[in-house]
Amino acid sequence: MTFQTLLQALSGSALDTLAGFDRRAALDAGLDPARVRAWAGLYDVYFAPTHSRQKQRQAAEKARRRGFSLDQLALIERRLKPVKSARTRAKLRLQLLDAQGDYQALARLAKRLVPGKKKPRRSQVRFSRSRDGKRTMTVTADERDLADLEHAVSREIDPSKPAAPQMLKAFLDLMRGDGTGVPRAVPRPLLLIPLPEWTKIIRGDGDETILGLTDGTTVTGAEFLQRYATEEYGLEAATFHPKEGAVNLYRTKRLANQKQRDLVRATQTVCPVPDCRCAADMCEIHHVKAWSRGGETNLDNLAVLCRYHNRMNDDDPAHPRRGRIEIIDGAPVWRSPRGYAVANEHHPYGAMQTLFT
Incomplete structure (x- = not known):
């Protein structure tokens, strides 16, 4: 042709x-x-x-x-x-x-x-996904409020230099204030250990597992758990089976409901629906087999889902319309209405991908 x-x-x-x-x-x-x-x-x-x-x-x-x-x-x-x-x-x-x-x-x-229908603008704040260590925040609000903000961040601009970086610095100074502003988000440290290696450690063979530290030194698994996980940094140790997923979370205080939430969030660090960037810490806990259909609150039936996708999930697998979450090899995966399992590659650092992929 x-x-x-x-x-x-x-x-x-x-x-x-x-x-x-x-x-x-x-x-x-x-x-x-x-x-x-x-x-x-x-x-x-x-x-x-x-x-x-x-x-x-x-x-x-x-x-x-x-x-x-x-x-x-x-x-x-x-x-x-x-x-x-x-x-x-x-x-x-x-x-x-x-x-x-x-x-x-x-x-x-x-x-x-046929003029297009003009949609009313909604007041909202939106955050983009991370790219090269940066994110974009978009704010839509009353024009007078944003005019006040624009005045505050631009009043001390040096006209001989680019304005945008200076306004960003002024904005961050306003946001942090004198220590009474927006607190810094503190990621929760969680030590992920494949089950066979954890078995060695608790069996007393922890010296066989060598861990490298970011300061250029190494310690055995037993030393790390004894010194860093319990004494110095308060890290928690979570174990995962390559097929069954999260196994247990060892900590000094046993709170079953919180323990399950912690393990589910470690298993999948973002909502598992493809391209969704909602972090696990901001997600809801979802019953893969719906509670109303006899699903239990057990680790093999729990997943994180953002508020939107938790409500859009097809609880009845016999009548798929928008797709649903399933547990495959211990990790939550979205299955399309046509039956295809599709992973969310936005933040591939969940425990099952990190340990066994």
Whole structure:
């Protein structure tokens, strides 16, 4: 196929190429799912059964006569999507199919005829995921409040230097204050030990396990647990089985509910739904087999889930709609509605990945 042949297939009488549209075949061919969805929508508009065959026929005739490309036809349907009335959509579609010019000319006309619905801006604070050790915070609030903040962080700027870094420093000074401002988050130190090595240590063979420290020295497993984990830093030692997951948490005070939460958070450091960046410390504890369906509060039935995904999880595995969490080889994994297990690679430092992958 030449480039000219490709252009003819996507423009001119391109509409008729969708007559035999097959969504599954298009996806299997490696096409962009967004493009496949757009083509599926065009097929429904121009070829699927409808109550208004006359309007459908008129629209198809105009699309062919004007030589609209598939991208132009998809643009029309995107702009018409918010219109609730099918009759109004059909009327506007015929008007847009009378347009002349290229894609941009059609986009301008569509914007005039079908203005997008303006969404009200919500007051909120959002944090991006970490990249190269940095994060971005976005604040949407009352303009007067942010005007006060802008004044506070910019009033002592040196005009001979870039303003943004100076405003950031002033903002952080305001945030920290004189020690009474925002406290620093203190990560919880937790020592992760594969079960076979822990067995050696508690059996009295801890000298066989050598641990390297960041100061360039080494200690045996027994020495580390005795000195650092209990005497100096108050670290806790958690053990994990390569298939069963979290086994136990050894600490001086035994609080069963808190112990389970600690182990579940160590097993998966973020919400396990793909691309979710919500940290385990900010997640809720989720019953993989729902409590209402007989699920127990045991380690092999618990996972961390952010507030949103905890409510979106499919508790009934027989009727999947949005996917659900399962325990696979001791770790929580999201399974899609179509049955695919997909791991969250955003922060791959959970105990099971760290110890056994």
